[in-house]
Amino acid sequence: MVLTLEGKDDALLPDFPKGPLQPYRARASFSWKELLLFLEGEEMLRFKRTIFSALENDPLFAQHRGADLPLEKYRELTFLRCKRVFEYDFLSAEDMLQTPLKILAIIHCLGMYDWSLATKYFLHTLVFSSSIYNLGTDRHFMYIPKIFNMEIFGCFALTELSHGSNTKGIQTTAHYDPSSEEFIIHSPDFKASKFWVGNMGKTATHAVVYAQLHTPGGQCHGLHAFVVQIRDPKTLLPMPGVMVGDIGRKLGQNGLDNGFAMFHKVRIPRRDLLNRTGDVTPEGTYVTPFKDDRRRFGASLGSLSFGRVSIMGMSIINLKLALCITIRFSATRRQFGPTDADEIPILEYQMQQWRLLPYLAATYALDHFYKSLFLDLTEFQRGLQTQDRSARQAELGREIHALSSAGKPLASWMVQRGIQECREACGGHGYLAVNRLGELRDDNDPNCTYEGDNNVLLQQTSNYLLGLLDDRTRDGARFESPLKTVDFLEGYPGILSQRFTCPSVGDGWDTTVSLEAYRWLVCYLLQESARELSRQRSLGSSDFDARNNSQVYHCRSLALAFMEFTVAQRFHDTHSPSVPPSLRGVLGRLSALYVLWSLHSHLASLYQGGDASRKEFSLPCKKALGSLLMQLKGDAVALVDVLAPPDFVLDAPIGRADGELYRNLWAAVLQESKVLERASWWPEFSAKKPVVGSLKPKL
């Protein structure tokens, strides 16, 4: 479908103000409005604009986001804003079902404004509610309307002070007492306190609590989830037996109240066990549709997949914002030039292009990827709801798990590095808080950690691939998966023996060449990882040790390379007939840059395993990179115009759409409190002079 711009009202796609960015905008090879419409569609665009306008016109959102407020003030403000979002009720349940991407869109719009707000809202309305919905049964659905009218406020309590990644080690217990038909929730000691739980610090009234379920007679049935009331909604005071508090200041997202809770023999009714995967009869007998405890456990944690895909999106949003700020800055900041009198924008330097434009390409590629993976996930979730027990559904679950387990690390790390590069690329001005790059970096950081530590998660993906290889080696099973991301591996012996054919050094580089090299790389790393594992085992290592000692340089690289390739391939695949001719050029160049840049980081592996002549590869690869940077330089400003929220939301003086870098920055600095005022403590300098050496210690 080719979209045209005719008839689009100015409110939907307003022109940018004239100013110093104009020369770059005029040089763009495409229309930013056309690309934006093509990527988002009119309906989604209108939806986002509605949210942004509501925030911009509401005085509650008109002040600073809050990072420099005292902790309690910031949390109050975030809570009030969260409540206000309920009053706006941007998204109806029908809308949600019809256009699931709107669920992400609302989180991302709020997140662009402030992640504390978005996370607070997300944890309550999505994580808490979907845990109840997915892990519970009919008897729990009465909680759902209470969530959506804020009668109660929820949180998701899995990790403990001494256990995070190793969820099976969780120590909170739930003993069933048939005499009263209650569970007794208990923390054996402070190390078993639930810890890091978002919304738990000050606001949550209810928690989904994971605990080891024990039935009378002492049998432990493993981790189960329970709904536990932790505060009285009428007073926000803790329930008897619950010690609940705030874990304090974090590196970022300080509007969100992360908390802890210790339970001292807290009794809850039997019905508050979320019993989809296992239940206890009134008499105290444990019943489950799963034969295998590990399978039951896996199913009960399945709802974390949604979190990982969401985090990919949250990360990408952060990089979008950082790049808008930094590329607009780079196009207007002038420093040095061919002559002393003639300074040029720093975006003209190859170094600056090399630092920033690959991240811009990666943003477009990963933005496309997480959205498409989210749609795959909603298909999978529909299967869950309809009790689809087909092999395809099971395979789809495994594949999505593998993709989200490497996708989150890939995205969150890339964004972490990208924001840091942006911070540095803006020099000193990037270090000024008002320009927001620090806040973005701090708010993005937990994406590397929560919903699974990145390095730990990557093992899920390499295990998936190595498992497929095992199946093939042992049983001759084909490499194939519902989303076809592993199908190419079927040709792996042939791919590995392929000679790499290097393109001629022209001004172009066919992306299919890069993708072919990537296929080879993934096959090579798969083979090397399998070899390393069996080498470790042949040395007498246990399976535990063999796996641990094969991560560095092997399984870890395999998971990342597989993921980069999958992202690149999906981005490349979409750029054929469906793309309007006027956009093919720029999207093709972004795709080429992303795959080439990612591939370039694996150069050593390509040399090490391949038999292609070495110099044959590196030189054309670097030239092609240089040429792509040069070509994309003129499009860079228009490409961030596509990504940019309104100035009110972006909220960085050096990144405003008018490009008036210094005027905006100067104005922002002068608007801060007491800028020109003498410090209140001035007599400490002027009157109370130190007596030098008066306290000199004896050395």
Place this chain on the structure above:
Amino acid sequence: MVLTLEGKDDALLPDFPKGPLQPYRARASFSWKELLLFLEGEEMLRFKRTIFSALENDPLFAQHRGADLPLEKYRELTFLRCKRVFEYDFLSAEDMLQTPLKILAIIHCLGMYDWSLATKYFLHTLVFSSSIYNLGTDRHFMYIPKIFNMEIFGCFALTELSHGSNTKGIQTTAHYDPSSEEFIIHSPDFKASKFWVGNMGKTATHAVVYAQLHTPGGQCHGLHAFVVQIRDPKTLLPMPGVMVGDIGRKLGQNGLDNGFAMFHKVRIPRRDLLNRTGDVTPEGTYVTPFKDDRRRFGASLGSLSFGRVSIMGMSIINLKLALCITIRFSATRRQFGPTDADEIPILEYQMQQWRLLPYLAATYALDHFYKSLFLDLTEFQRGLQTQDRSARQAELGREIHALSSAGKPLASWMVQRGIQECREACGGHGYLAVNRLGELRDDNDPNCTYEGDNNVLLQQTSNYLLGLLDDRTRDGARFESPLKTVDFLEGYPGILSQRFTCPSVGDGWDTTVSLEAYRWLVCYLLQESARELSRQRSLGSSDFDARNNSQVYHCRSLALAFMEFTVAQRFHDTHSPSVPPSLRGVLGRLSALYVLWSLHSHLASLYQGGDASRKEFSLPCKKALGSLLMQLKGDAVALVDVLAPPDFVLDAPIGRADGELYRNLWAAVLQESKVLERASWWPEFSAKKPVVGSLKPKL
């Protein structure tokens, strides 16, 4: 000199408390006390302990460092602490001359406690005073005692809102008026306001201001430095014509008041031109001992070298602290294990070792390097004071400039990445502000930017090396330098044609092999950079363009590889006869790990340019890395015990010396304000319920 432990009092080297870290401490291959004494010497150790004890026993330092205080409070506290440091007067002028490393030591001790304090003190007592001392003449020395009794307070004002890296583009003017024998300091517009100046925001009374000097008749003589009074020391109110203020919150170091100043025709006496490199006669004639304006400019900026070496040290301090926290955490945090019941410390995982131990090795290597470079620099400064005009002195200046210009980027980036790795390696607990990793990251960040943007600075080093190559090609000049860091390049044609001989895959790897590979690498990158430059020129590029387009993949890599090699070589060189036999093992392993790990990041270049068989290199290299990690794992805790300041200064619950990770963290969380208290705004939840959809916007 072999130091023994006999007779050292417990106060100087107290034992660590018993606790969960004991098993690792018992496994160490060396005595941490012996290594600490060997590295620091007793006098320095005593000096540092004195400073730490003074801070620990002084109530003014007993509270939080301040990052969570309101901006004005934190700045007041930092100022009061700075004043208190004057009262302690830790370092006399004689001490300073006798043991110049004590100058760095005091900054680093204060910095370990809080960088805002250290920077505030450093900018006033060292940067401001040494600018006056180095750029001025006798007539300015009357300022020096006023600095050291805090009668005045100083700052160094070079950068402007629109000019940082390109200092020559600075727009502040100083017109000489012979009628009154005054200079008129003026900012033509707000973009020329001095900006980012530390201490200027609230406290400085005087500034060293860089401005374009104009004499009557309109001639401009380029950038010169002036002492300008900006505030009245009696009232801290701005002087007439000076608009001075605070630039606001930054990502870190918020106890330091960075500021801006605009000058409206501010008149200062003629004598306040810092006239070492150029002067104006009372009648208005410009006189200078330098014939070439560029040389004069270079000499006037020479004092920045001291800053760069100091920044290397500051960066390393940050990584020391981060590693102490993270390695102690890793040795006490248990997660997963061979069986569900038996969890092992995460330091036992190869992945965790691979993430952290190379940074530990790099810390030791770079710590040694910056100290030795600082001593080289003091030798050079002595030459400046004694008016040494020898060729050696000039060459020494160029060499130190090249080393500090790449040393600062190498150190600050390595530390930036290292702290980030530490933050992630501590998982969620690393994201909790109380554990300090965020503050360290934020406080370290400006090291990548100030005293020269890292990427811009690296060009100084590659230009130096390429210049030497030019001299050799054109004039047959030998590669040699006073500190001998470039002498090996004399053999470059031979080195380049050397075949790389791979060591056998044993449990060891001779560091000389790695160093030889590095020598080859530097020669190769030098050759490739020169080729790329001439290729660019042959395509018709101007010198400006040719240089800019040769940075990525060429000159930049050259500068970094040269620097890594120089650091590794110096660290390796010191570990021979002077090292006590009991310490040789561990220092040798640190040296081996640093060089191998650094080299490994250049694997692609080694393959690309070398003719050594590819697989011959990679496999033994990875095996040697794995083996070194395994060997150093048991020493890791003792190695951070050597680096760790007292708990009071380290101030991170998860990194305390007793290793009681959870007890310390739990205690710290419970001690924060209002942890268990209901939020003051609780009725906002309980009473004022939102009416969902009441504000629903029309889509």
